[in-house]
Amino acid sequence: MPAFDTIGIVGAGAWGTALANAAARAGRQVCLYTRDAQAAAAMAAQRENRHALPGIALDPRVTPTADLAQAAACDALLLVVPAQACRAVAQDLAPLIAPGTPVVSCAKGIERGSRAFITEVIAEAAPTAVPAVLSGPSFASDVAAGLPTAVTLASSEAALASALCDALGSSTLRLYFSTDVRGVEIGGATKNVLAIAAGIVAGRKLGASAGAALVARGFAELTRFAKAYGGRAETMTGLSGLGDLILTTSGPQSRNFAFGAALGSGAATPDKLAEGAFTAGVLVEMARARDVDMPVSAAVDAVLQHRLTVEGAIEALMARPQKAER
Ligand SMILES: NC(=O)C1=CN([C@@H]2O[C@H](COP(=O)(O)OP(=O)(O)OC[C@H]3O[C@@H](n4cnc5c(N)ncnc54)[C@H](OP(=O)(O)O)[C@@H]3O)[C@@H](O)[C@H]2O)C=CC1
Numbered sequence: 001m002p003a004f005d006t007i008g009i010v011g012a013g014a015w016g017t018a019l020a021n022a023a024a025r026a027g028r029q030v031c032l033y034t035r036d037a038q039a040a041a042a043m044a045a046q047r048e049n050r051h052a053l054p055g056i057a058l059d060p061r062v063t064p065t066a067d068l069a070q071a072a073a074c075d076a077l078l079l080v081v082p083a084q085a086c087r088a089v090a091q092d093l094a095p096l097i098a099p100g101t102p103v104v105s106c107a108k109g110i111e112r113g114s115r116a117f118i119t120e121v122i123a124e125a126a127p128t129a130v131p132a133v134l135s136g137p138s139f140a141s142d143v144a145a146g147l148p149t150a151v152t153l154a155s156s157e158a159a160l161a162s163a164l165c166d167a168l169g170s171s172t173l174r175l176y177f178s179t180d181v182r183g184v185e186i187g188g189a190t191k192n193v194l195a196i197a198a199g200i201v202a203g204r205k206l207g208a209s210a211g212a213a214l215v216a217r218g219f220a221e222l223t224r225f226a227k228a229y230g231g232r233a234e235t236m237t238g239l240s241g242l243g244d245l246i247l248t249t250s251g252p253q254s255r256n257f258a259f260g261a262a263l264g265s266g267a268a269t270p271d272k273l274a275e276g277a278f279t280a281g282v283l284v285e286m287a288r289a290r291d292v293d294m295p296v297s298a299a300v301d302a303v304l305q306h307r308l309t310v311e312g313a314i315e316a317l318m319a320r321p322q323k324a325e326r
């Protein structure tokens with residue numbers, strides 16, 4: 001298995017920039033791609049991504065670029081753009097990468113319309129790539145600051161997943177490997193929708209008891225969905241499932257939680273990426289298609305689609321028929 005000396009990061013938002021520094025800290029040479037040439041030049045001159053991750057110096061091993069081919073020539077690529085942009089970016093990468101190059105999805109979502117998981121999107125759009133996924137409880141600002149963080153990296157080939165963990169891991173970022181690609185991506189996509197629900201509960205000041213009930217019942221539906229779509233139970237209780245659910249339902253450092261809190265309090269929603277708002281509808285469609293009961297996610301979707309008010313959604317959840325706890 002190659003050592004993956006060079007890592008191309010495609011997408012220089014908060015998470016892409018944090019992962020660039022993390023990979024550099026692990027000893028890799030890193031190419032950090034943004035589609036914005038001016039932003040690449042500013043990052044190169046200022047050695048900082050002032051737009052997405054202000055106050056964090058770029059590691060000297062990180063080279064910003066607006067040349068996709070330069071990033072695509074690296075030994076392994078991390079795809080760090082919003083989930084709904086992954087297909088377009090993977091299509092652009094397809095003619096540029098060497099066959100067999102690992103392309104690791106770091107996005108947390110499901111493609112709308114196609115109902116495809118992001119590793120499926122990569123496999124369709126860049127058929128010569130080897131798809132993988134990195135997910136787990138990891139705020140960009142924490143990782144960038146070098147705070148201790150642990151995540152999961154999954155590929156269908158255990159040896160590849162393990163080699164990528166070696167390439168990206170450092171004393172501050174610990175990676176566990178897995179072959180449960182589907183389970184890892186389901187955890188990351190679903191917890192964002194549940195984080196919006198947790199934010200609504202907090203924004204509406206429904207109390208800590210309601211918040212805890214929401215996380216527990218949310219985890220139950222996340223696990224049901226994963227089972228229906230081929231994820232493993234042990235992955236759901238791991239970093240990319242329960243771990244990330246706990247992190248993102250804990251407070252406003254999560255953009256999804258902050259988005260939900262604004263909905264709950266009636267404030268304007270922040271102008272920041274909240275992936276759960278894009279995932280809720282497709283998640284609920286996919287749940288219905290396999291007869292999976294996901295009342296919390298369905299309530300979030302109904303609020304986002306203005307089919308229910310926040311008040312109406314809470315009433316409907318509390319009025320559900322009595323059932324056994326499972
Ligand atoms: N932030 C975090 O703590 C974490 C985020 N994630 C996940 O990572 C993904 C990205 O999040 P994050 O970095 O925070 O988001 P940001 O909003 O900070 O950045 C998104 C980046 O993607 C770029 N982008 C969007 N569309 C395209 C496109 N079509 N082609 C090229 N670049 C594009 C944007 O470029 P431009 O500025 O030019 O629009 C921007 O640089 C999400 O799925 C998120 O859930 C996962 C773990 C942690």
Ligand SMILES: O=C(CO)COP(=O)(O)O
Pocket residue numbers: 108136137138139140192195244247248253254255256257273274275
């Ligand atoms: O995925 C994340 C942490 O693991 C980031 O969550 P938010 O996108 O809600 O900020």
